[in-house]
Amino acid sequence: MVKCPRCGYENSPSSVYCDNCAYRLADAEGNRINNSQRQSSWNMGLGKKIVIVLGIIVVAFLLFSFVYNNTQPSYQDSLNVITDDGSNYQTSSYPYKAVIKYDGSWYAEMGDPxxxxxxSGYGNKSFVLDCAAWDKIAIDAQKQDSGEGNLTVQLLKNGEVVDEKSTANASSHLVINYNY
Known part of the structure; x- marks a missing residue:
């Protein structure tokens, strides 16, 4: 007996068509038609499909994160002030340098207003300011301790002092405004 895949009727083994619904059971040569579902490479459970898709998303996210983090500048690369020991030649692209002289602890804000x-620092330091020749320059410095010495702030342009202020007062601010 041959069972019809459409209606479930039991047909004789020699039947080409289902006696109940006329569904074709065999081809012209009498070969039985295989009505089973086709096998495909994507024929797997829903759980496996979800795991594969989530795995692809996670790998893509990790790859994106790795590329993004490796193309970002580091914290040190993104600072606007470059510490200078004075031994390097001052280039004309950043002509301004702030010099702070004090034998103690100090705090300063400097650069474009x-x-x-x-x-903040201790002792004498110099900083190349990330400012062009036409930019306004502001420096505000103060002592962080109650030291007796003088706090001196100099603004240099291409190696020459263009403004200088000094104080011995522990609570006062030194303010330099240039190109205003």
Missing amino acids: NYLVKE
């Missing part, structure tokens, strides 16, 4: 960079 709209984008001041905050620095």
Whole structure:
């Protein structure tokens, strides 16, 4: 007996068509038609499909994160102030340098007034300012301790002092505004 895949009727083994619904059971030569579902490479459970798709998404996310993090500048690369020991030649692309002289602890904000960079330190330091020749320059410095010495702030342009201020007062601010 041959069971019809459409209606389930039991037909005789020699039947080409189903006696109940006329569904074709054999071809012209009498070969039985295989009505089973086709096998495909994507024929797997829903759970496996979800795991594969999630795995692809996770790998893509990790790859994107790795590429993104390796193309971003580091914290040190993104600072606007470059510490200078004075041994390097001052280039004309950044002509300004701030020099702070004090034998103690100090705090300063310097650079373009709209984008001041905050620095604190101890002792004498110099900083190349990320400002063009036509930019406004602001420096605000103060002592962080009650030391007796003078706090001196100099603004240099192409190696020459263009403004200098000094104080011995522990609570006062030294302010230099240039190109205003």
